[in-house]
Amino acid sequence: MVNPNSNPQVTRNLAEALQPVMFEAGPEIECVTLAEGPLGVQTQADLESVTIPLSRLVAADNSAHAFVIACYSDPGLHVCREATQRPVFGIAESGVLTALSRGDRFGVIAVAQGSIGRHLRYLRQMCLMDRFAGERPLNMSVAEAASGDDTLARMIKVGRQLKDEDGANAVVMGCAGMSRHRSALEDALGIPVIDPTQAAVSMAIGTVMFQ
Known part of the structure; x- marks a missing residue:
């Protein structure tokens, strides 16, 4: 699981969110x-700047059986797939595919307005x-x-707008940094909430276990 930003708090949140999928x-x-x-x-420039470093990391690592890129824009996903024969998962692709199995129409909670255009293109x-x-x-x-401190409160407000105003019956959290709030947000909204990080890692585990 590679966090392509340099914020260690995001990486710690990812590790915490993945506890339910770790098993003996x-x-x-x-x-x-x-x-x-x-x-x-957060910007297209940020996205492009991590593509080659991610590709180098994937190409150089000889111990991992699979890789997950933990950013909702899936930076470098196809470049990384070219760099290795091992499976590479992007959390946006995995999260949306999981949402499609839980509801007819899905909504996404973005971190910032500037991210939405990039997500829509994808x-x-x-x-x-x-x-x-x-x-x-x-x-x-x-x-x-x-x-x-108020991240969850904002997520509940936006999630309710997606559900009540936009007609979403499943919600995808559009940033790996939101991972720790999945369960509480689902309880508040009463519809499936997809943590794309958990979704991608679950797919990676399934792939590795059945190889």
Whole structure:
């Protein structure tokens, strides 16, 4: 599990969120921080800046059986897949695919308004706009989403808008830094809430275990 931003708090949140998918005799899950990354991947420039460092990391690592890129924009996903024969998962792709199995129409909670255009381009490439209810921002930075005291309250407010106003019956959390709030948010909304990090790691575990 590679956190492509350089914020160690996000990596710690990821490790905490992955506790439910760790089990005795299961694959070891290692969460690492990309030191070369920006503090938060929030712009297209941030996204492009981590592509080659991620590719180098994947190509150089000879111990991992699978990789997960823990950023909702899936930076470098296809470049990393070219760099290794081992499976590489992006949390956005995995999270949306999981949401499609839990509801007819999904919504996404973005960290900031500036992220939404980038996410929409990705959804159009995946040909999923007919199942897309909408995306709304928290208007926070990645660092604030990872450690802010009012993050959950904002997520509940935005999640209710996606559910009640946009018609979403499943919600995807659009940032790896939100991982620790999945259970509480699902309880508050009463509909499935997908942590894309858990979704991607679950797919990776399944792939590794059945090879």
